[in-house]
Amino acid sequence: MNVDPDCLFCKIVAGQIPSKKVFEDEELLAFHDIHPWAPVHVLVIPKQHIATLADVGPEHDALLGRMLGLAPRLMKELGVGNGFRTLLNTGRDGGQEVYHLHMHVMGGPRPWRKG
Numbered sequence: 608m609n610v611d612p613d614c615l616f617c618k619i620v621a622g623q624i625p626s627k628k629v630f631e632d633e634e635l636l637a638f639h640d641i642h643p644w645a646p647v648h649v650l651v652i653p654k655q656h657i658a659t660l661a662d663v664g665p666e667h668d669a670l671l672g673r674m675l676g677l678a679p680r681l682m683k684e685l686g687v688g689n690g691f692r693t694l695l696n697t698g699r700d701g702g703q704e705v706y707h708l709h710m711h712v713m714g715g716p717r718p719w720r721k722g
């Protein structure tokens with residue numbers, strides 16, 4: 608599996624940095640964002656290191672589909688029943704801060720801190 612030893616989220620996948628996990632299987636991990644914008648704010652990531660959404664190819668179609676498909680399931684499990692927001696920041700102008708592909712999934716009653 609592709610891993611970047613200097614990457615924060617690869618370290619979370621490896622268990623070298625703690626996280627509050629909400630889902631894990633062979634290829635995906637989901638955990639609570641450390642600075643939540645909303646009452647529920649989780650990040651869904653592939654376990655393999657892919658820096659940004661601009662780096663995916665057709666070989667990642669199934670993986671991306673699984674990331675998106677996990678969102679409603681997690682929100683339901685976390686008690687979010689009134690809709691949620693999914694967000695992918697890509698690259699510098701996209702506001703990406705952590706260069707390991709991740710999808711934000713946010714829900715819960717408004718107002719939110721951001722977003």
Ligand code: AMP
Binds near residue numbers: 706
């Ligand atoms: P982005 O701006 O899309 O790259 O978002 C990166 C997100 O990662 C931000 O919402 C951060 O709060 C979150 N984050 C950074 N470090 C951690 C960490 N150690 N555990 C959980 N979330 C983190």
Ligand code: ZN
Binds near residue numbers: 655706
């Ligand atoms: Zn990584």
